[in-house]
Amino acid sequence: MAAVRRSGAVERLRVFAREGNLTFKALRTSKLSMVGLIILLAFVVIALLAPFLAIQHPTYVSVGGALQQRWPTDTNVALEPPSLAHPFGTDELGTDLWSKTVYAAQLDMVLPFEVMIPSALIGIVIGGIAGYFEKAFGEVLMRITDVFLAVPSIVLALTLAAALGPSLTHIVYAMIATWWAWYARLIYGETRKMKHRDFVEVARSSGLSGPSIFFRHILSNVLSPAIIQATADLGSVLLAIAALSFLGLGASPGTAEWGLLISQSLSYLFVAWWYPVFPGIFLIMTSLAFNLLGDGLRDVFDPTARRWLSQEMKGLPEVTHRETPAAAAPGTLLKVDDLSITYLTYEGPVHAVRNANFDLKAGEAYGLIGESGSGKSTVALAVMGLLPPRSTRISSGDVFFARDPTRATEYTNLLLLPDNEMNAVRGKDIGMIFQEVSDSLHPSYRVGFQMSQTYLLHQFELVLGIAAAEAEGILPARPCDACGASVNAGEWLCGTCRTVVLPPKEMQRPLGDPVPKDVPGGSRGQLRKYRELYRTYSKRKLGPDRPPDSRTKAICRKLAIRDLRRAMVPDPERTVDLYPFELSGGMKQRVMIGMMMASNPKLLICDEPTTALDVVTERNILDLIKKFKEELGVSVFLISHDLSVIRRFCDRVGVIYAGKLVEEGPLEAVFTAPVHPYTNGLIKSLPKVRADGAFVSKGEYYTMPGSLPELKQIPVGCVFAPRCEFATEECRKTDPPLEEVAPARTAACFHPLPGGDPDGR
């Protein structure tokens, strides 16, 4: 029994060591933070060895109960430049500056911690209480915090020094008094975020009390941001202490302290250049080292800033991308060719997608089904060029896209496009909607505002064309280009089909023309301004950072209402002025779809567009996408783990398992007669209420054993073999290629099922 207990402790130690090792490994790959760590360690060594390194040593005398340093003086050697006897020179009293600078490390390496540790502790307690017991204490505590934040520490230190006399202790108090508030604010925010995580509710429902939930579950999760912040701040604290010493508020004169040394040197600056230089270098190096280490820690603990991963990428072979596909079937819009994607994590590479091949035809809806973690989103993000660049690696393959519909056989390799062109592709040619709508819409801006940002970013030519036409007053009554209905003078939106009708070509004077004398419906100044705007905007990208003027604003609003109406949002005039949180999930998804369809993209990628929605809303959203597909001819790439979603309207489906495309074919064929054992299992696992009009008995559905394998190594043989009831020796040895098994149907399996039913084999 004791052995069991010991083995538990050993296991824990092992986990601890593993985590520590990973952290260190990660830290080591960030060169700058290693430099910081080495500098800091060097200073610690200097501080510890000061008695041995120094030439002269201070004596300590008690003045009013406090110990003060007294240094040997020798006026014969006052203000001597650096020499062998005095490597850093001497000060005005003839004391060796090397010794003072070295001894100062003892004080200056400890002082920041004296400030930081109490500040962080107070901050964690106050911020934690304010955040966790928000109702009771939040308001009061955070107001108090704000007051402390508003007082600069210099002022507080000055006051303290005036009242109690200058001393290092008082500086430390003054600094603590202001620094804690920063941590309180940080922890307050983090705690509030954590408090709403489900695991806190889980703990509550297991009957833990408030304080024990705070200590067991919240504290450990908010501590790391605090520690990271504190490490980076140590440098600033050191500088602040030096500044206060410099003002004469800190250490008593004669003490070896870097700030004080610099301060004392000022009177002799022109006769003794060396006096401030060495303490200054030490001070700045230490402070920088703390900053570097803090940044490094942030990278290690913050998964979104995994800068250090780029190191590991270097070991991987280069891939060459092709400009054009070897062959493409006519009408192909998107061709994903032999695409493999690897995520680099500090636990090693994850082979998320391997040798994926599929084509998407213009006007087609292609569905990708796969279990969560099978690599669906990775494929979509690769097409969109949105994979996190530093931690991913396209290890083979290409993504070809036919950008120009008039030259459908000319393909662009999206992986080779530079960032700015890819931005244009994302806004204009390919739209994407995500599962987490709340992440795609900014919570604190109105719907209309967010939609206008898209127009200004991706359709600024259209918006400015309209604006210029309006300003120039060249919008006569004319028929709509699209539906032929008449459009009134001054209008640019067809009332019937709601397409934008620009003025006739001959009236759109080139921008270089002289400004006409008489501008109908506007002033010459206005027109000049619009031409100017148009010119600048064409050169520089118009983005969210460039606020539109009132005319473009009105145009964007009108466009937004039009697009909301197209997405069948009820009462679009009211909805444009709402905030996202005032909309239901389905409505938010409609807004997103409307926004994405604004530029009439050729391809709409939908990554689990309805997973967060209920079945009825799901149905309506899918029908909306279907409507766009049928009416506007947009191709759809629909990703879901839910078979019924894919089944709604896709023409063809692909099945992905553990990063590998295992089956592909026309929708009905795949659903009624799957060929790959995995597809077959998926379809059989779907619980049904009725089959052939009769009730299925309760609990009667198939269960596929096992789960998705880890993708840390590329598996040998068929990835599905461990879960497959038909696996043979061959399957375990060789990876089956994706091959045609019937006309228009492919599967990667050595023993494909003839009709989907394993009993019919």
Place this chain on the structure above:
Amino acid sequence: MTFDLEHGKTLGIVGESGSGKSTLARTIARLIDSSGGSVVLLGTPTTKLRGRKLRKFRVNFQMVFQDPISSLNPRKLAIDVIGEPLKVHFKVHGEELTRQVTDLMSKVGLEKGQLYRYPHEFSGGQKQRLGIARALALHPKLLILDEPTSNLDVSVQAQILRLLASLQKEFDLTYLFISHDMAVVYHMSDLVMVMYAGQVVERAETKSLYNHPLHPYTRALLDIAEAEGKDLTVTLGGEPPSMRSLPTGCRFHPRCPFKVDACDKVDPQLFEVESGHFVSCHVFGVPNPPSPEEAPHEGS
């Protein structure tokens, strides 16, 4: 809303997101306070319990959450996740704790080798198993399952459903099973309650509800479950109402194809159409309700 749940049975709750299913679950699990009414479990009115007494009583009911990722503390090892309630309530420690946790893990299909792993080292389905093991640790009588499979794909969903069914038999559990998938609820429940905009619109035994769905909303849900990608006979337009501005009368009337004059004025009450089959509707919640074909239709 009023309902009773017998020991050892499963009550399925369906309804769209925002219809109040999670709110109901959280109220019963006493994670939020009810604004009125009472919940009585094993003869104890839980809604009256406070503080320490409530924490003690929590051993009787446990909850499994929808999102397996966010319901596990990323900094706790599996053994601590499952072992925590045991430590808190039964003061189990040391090797006894390891033994009990290992036991629970094997019950939900996890291995002993996974005791000292962090949640992020488990797959989605395994995380949900962890959540279930933790909930089972206290041997509760009632397990509240809030969409336990909606973030999982079908192959894993089927495994979890099967696991839940076998655990129910083994531990004699009572389930409150929340889902928006009619087919899943059908396979899990003895009784089904359909919710719309915070109210129960239909409640019946599973067989009766799936054989003779009466409320138009239930019908729409079932229609979707059975259509398998084909077009529907009843399509519902619109969106569920926001809880801040509820429609007058029947809350479903802006979307209902069968609505009659009274619908936007009078709020229908639950009416027992057959024994044990309750419906709240002016058209179908009456003695001898018409079939949908006979009922006056908006389009016609």
